[in-house]
Amino acid sequence: MASEEVPAKRQKSAKDVPYHLIYWPSLPGRGEHIRLVLEEAGAEYTDTAHIKDGVNEVLAHINGEAPDDGINTPFFAPPILQHGDLVINQTPNILQYLGTRLGLVPDAESDPDGVYRVNGLALTALDGLSNEPHDCHHPIASGLYYEDQKPESKRRSEDYVKVRLPKFLGYFERVLNSKASGDGPWLYGGRLTYADIVLFQCLDGVKYMFSKAMAKLESEGEHPKVFALYDAVKERPRIKAYLESPRRQKYGLGIYRHYDELDIEL
Amino acid sequence: MASEEVPAKRQKSAKDVPYHLIYWPSLPGRGEHIRLVLEEAGAEYTDTAHIKDGVNEVLAHINGEAPDDGINTPFFAPPILQHGDLVINQTPNILQYLGTRLGLVPDAESDPDGVYRVNGLALTALDGLSNEPHDCHHPIASGLYYEDQKPESKRRSEDYVKVRLPKFLGYFERVLNSKASGDGPWLYGGRLTYADIVLFQCLDGVKYMFSKAMAKLESEGEHPKVFALYDAVKERPRIKAYLESPRRQKYGLGIYRHYDELDIEL
Incomplete structure (x- = not known):
């Protein structure tokens, strides 16, 4: 029937x-x-x-x-x-x-609550390395143009680069140094989870937006495990192929924007 | 052994x-x-x-x-x-x-993915009615005092009250008018979930912070289902008892703050 x-x-x-x-x-x-x-x-x-x-x-x-x-x-x-x-x-x-x-969380049998640990890490990366950078070029109103909030953006970016960014990178370095992160370059449980992929993309965007500060931190060996995680995700064969494909779009007027005047020196 | x-x-x-x-x-x-x-x-x-x-x-x-x-x-x-x-x-x-x-998500047997719908609603309430109000008094830097960012706070609050707040309340009114919300005053599936409790607390904080705009919206009958949800949660027997107990702390210098100069008229 x-x-x-x-x-x-x-x-x-x-x-x-x-x-x-x-x-x-x-x-x-x-x-x-x-x-x-x-x-x-x-x-x-x-x-x-x-x-x-x-x-x-x-x-x-x-x-x-x-x-x-x-x-x-x-x-x-x-x-x-x-x-x-x-x-x-x-x-x-x-x-x-x-x-x-898709198998990008801890094993449900051996670590059923691990998904909450991973979710917490992903939320923290998105808060500090995606939402806060967005607000650096839109501190007053998301509905206004950047050009309508330039002095405020400069002030917010100064604080972000000097205070918030090192604090968030330092936090993830601590996570990577904790026993709970396990072996290998990953944040939790010794295996790749979606939190690692989120952190990679956040770092990639922040490198584009605040290129001077990120280059300085990397060259001076600050937060070495954070930068090693970035490289490890980037070298995953499928991610590498994707990043080289036309499916990967260029940064533009989105979350991560490059304005010379906001690319603050550390 | x-x-x-x-x-x-x-x-x-x-x-x-x-x-x-x-x-x-x-x-x-x-x-x-x-x-x-x-x-x-x-x-x-x-x-x-x-x-x-x-x-x-x-x-x-x-x-x-x-x-x-x-x-x-x-x-x-x-x-x-x-x-x-x-x-x-x-x-x-x-x-x-x-x-x-604690049984504040949809039934796992009949609606196993409902938890993601509820999570999406809770995240949206927290974004628009908790994180954004916080940034109204800290638009430049969470590490600075409000007193160090007063003009920017005023500008951001003006936009929030006139643009963002009605947009978020209108959104939740649409959710409450959608078939997916089901019967009764709740956001999803005809039963109380943690998303309703989150929305209640967000509205309570916004009423404290932006008392003039919220009183006007409520008295003019804007977003009636949103305000009805607020009342329905507040009348839950255990929540009512909690709100009247000494365990419920007063608003102070947290997410939701009352500054007369930010209590913008709509």
């Missing part, structure tokens, strides 16, 4: 499809963390950044026209991940969903 | 103990979301806010002296939750851990 076939079919379709990332085209932004996790896992996915008129899909979601399917709530902002019937947003939330499905 | 008894004992001790919240004493802050979830569930817990010299425990964690137990990584900032052998931080992370254990 048709009425019985529908739910069964739906059940199957719910997970037996590629992941679909809904995010602004033309810049890496917050979507990049999600792309890197999908790439590292070799997962099949589609991405509005590489679909003609993909931006319209983003707009439909933030205007409240989508998802409108009766099972998913509306979203405030992208990135949004669609996977069959499930549609979710919020970068750390999507990362946790993907990390759990 | 002793060597076999140890892990078994440890396994038991790991979860058969009260929850322990490690957070700054004397203000609600980010810890308040966690307290409200514990209170709603009637869970047994201890709280450094109400322990003599509890602040030393917070300091030991952010100085890197704790946890130092070989299994948990160091933490950047509180709130921190200890539950037996597990120690985790980051507000949304702790909320998800507690929500899952």
Whole structure:
């Protein structure tokens, strides 16, 4: 009977499809963390950044026209991940969903709570090395242009580079020196998790935005394990191939921006 | 044999103990979301806010002296939750851990991915109605005093009250009007989840900080379902009892602050 076939079919379709990332085209932004996790896992996915008129899909979601399917709530902002019937947003939330499905969290049998430790590390990286850099060029209002808040941006960037950035890098160095990080270059449990991938992408963005301070820290041997983690993620074969592919978009007017006047010397 | 008894004992001790919240004493802050979830569930817990010299425990964690137990990584900032052998931080992370254990997420059998929808809503409430209000009085640097960034705070608060706050409240009204929210006053699936408790606490703080704008919105009938959710959470018997108890601390110099000059008219 048709009425019985529908739910069964739906059940199957719910997970037996590629992941679909809904995010602004033309810049890496917050979507990049999600792309890197999908790439590292070799997962099949589609991405509005590489679909003609993909931006319209983003707009439909933030205007409240989508998802409108009766099972998913509306979203405030992208990135949004669609996977069959499930549609979710919020970068750390999507990362946790993907990390759990794609083997980028601790083993669920031997360390069932490890996923919370990894999630805490990812949230801290996003707070300190993605949200705070964003606010360096938009300290007053995300809806205004950078040009409308330049003196405030300069002041905030000075504080960020001299106070916050070393504090966050020092924190991750402490994590990498803790017993809980285990062997190898990774943050937790001696294995690659999505928190490492998030930290890599954050460091990559901060290197672009605050190039002078980061070059100085690296050349002076400050936070050596943090920079070693960066290199280790960058050399993962699938991530390396992705970074060299046209799928990797250039930084532009997104989270990480390069303005000479904000590229503060340490 | 002793060597076999140890892990078994440890396994038991790991979860058969009260929850322990490690957070700054004397203000609600980010810890308040966690307290409200514990209170709603009637869970047994201890709280450094109400322990003599509890602040030393917070300091030991952010100085890197704790946890130092070989299994948990160091933490950047509180709130921190200890539950037996597990120690985790980051507000949304702790909320998800507690929500899952205390029945404040969707039913795992009938809606296994619902926890991600709830997590997305909680993260959005924390972004827009907790982190952004905090930055209204600290737009330049969290390490400086408010008095050192007053003009910038005024400018940011003007934008927040006129642009961001109505946008976030409008968003949650849309969620409450969506089919996915289900019956009753709740955000998702027709039942109370930790996202509702988070939204309540955020609204409570914003009412304190931006009292004029919130009073106007409420009296003019804007976002009626958002304000109805606020009332519904406040009337939960255990939450009501908690709010009337001495355990509920007064707002002070935390996330939500009342400065007359930032209490912008809408």
